[in-house]
Amino acid sequence: MKKLLSQLLLPGLVGLIFGLLVLLFFPGISGMPQLSFSNLVDKGEQLLGVGQVTYSTAVKKAAPAVVNIATTTFTKGAKQSNHQNNPAFTTYNQDEKSEKSLGSGVIISSDGFLLTNNHVIAGADRIIAVLKDGREAIAEVAGTDPETDLAVLRLDLKKLPHLSLADSGKAEVGDVVLAIGNPFGLGQTVTMGIISATGRNDLSLNTYEDFIQTDAAINVGNSGGALINARGELIGINTLLFSSGGGNEGVGFAIPSSMARFVTKSIIKHGRVIRGWLGIESQPLSKQLADAYGVEPNSGILITGVYNNGPADQAGLQRGDILTGINGVSTSDGKKVMNMVAQQPPGSDLIIKIIRNNKPVSVKARVATRPNIVNQ
Secondary structure (H helix, E strand, C coil), rough: HHHHHHHHHHHHHHHHHHHHHHHCCCCHHHHCCCCHHHHHHHHHHHCCCCCCCHHHHHHHHHHHHEEEEEEEEEEEEECCCCCCCHHHHEEEEEEECCCCCCEEEECCCCCEEEEEHHHHHHCCCCEEEEEHHHHHECCEEEEECCCEEEEEEECCCCCCCCCCCCCCHHHCCEEEEEEEEEEEHHHCCEEEEEEEEECCCCCCCCCCCEEEECCCCCCCCCCEEEEECCCEEEEEEEEEEEECCCCCCCEEEEEEEHHHHHHHHHHHCCCCCCEEEEEEEEEEEEEEHHHHHHCCCCCEEEEEEECCHHHHHCCCCCCCCEEEECCCCECCCCHHHHHHCCCCCCCCCCEEEEEEEEEEEEEEECEEEEECCCCC
């Protein structure tokens, strides 16, 4: 019986294999299109949903709004001989010190406002913005905010390309991002990476920090440039890199668009940044402190000081209270609390939740304008 089956099946199997080989190498016999390796790759990519990956659409959308920034400072030279020995006619040589373009900026409105880093233009007597289309213009300073390292400039040009500030709160670790700027004065350059972390606020570089960390290459000259997502939306202003040797090592930081939006709106409206203030000092709630106060570690922040007659003092907050939430948002990060309060309009009310003597308490505090002499 087995011998009979093998005699019947073997010829059929050989015929099937022969037929498949004919169809593969001579598809024209059956009217099928000729197959090739490239066709097979293309078909495979279609089946897998992959193919050539490009971010050119995002770059074309964003790049025209990114400018190079060149600054010039003037220094007084030696005295020239005065006119007829009259001190009133004493003049000085104006020695012009010109610095190469080592900064970037992003145009954020059609009426000419642009964002850059404060350290890019600090101390400059003249600021020139160079657009991707070749136009140049002197930029006027609308306002600066050293506490976030942001500056708002204004260009007097028509038909300006611009990027609106997107919602950086939707950015997540792992998102693809592109950094556009002017590294080393080479001209506009695009680098790619991912978001490595969000909410970095422990670098002790600025008073207010909430950095997006990225491994997209950020080098000298990228400061003030755009950090965009894969859709070409502006989610951050590139501001600094961490490096032991002065070059990119995959650790760069950008100011999130949410913080930049607040600073920009305040500067355009008031000429300066007006921040909310509670008047407290705080420190993290370590395990040792949590055990001492009988609460869970990282359940809040410990209030270590209250400014006399400040909003917190008037609301009844005390040293030793554990702040656990503001307006329904729980927190165990003092920097985040400071950032949150800073963006509240002075005169607005906050519902603050605390733990006092192991009991939850809610108080209402009215936000005041932050004085310049304090940090919180």
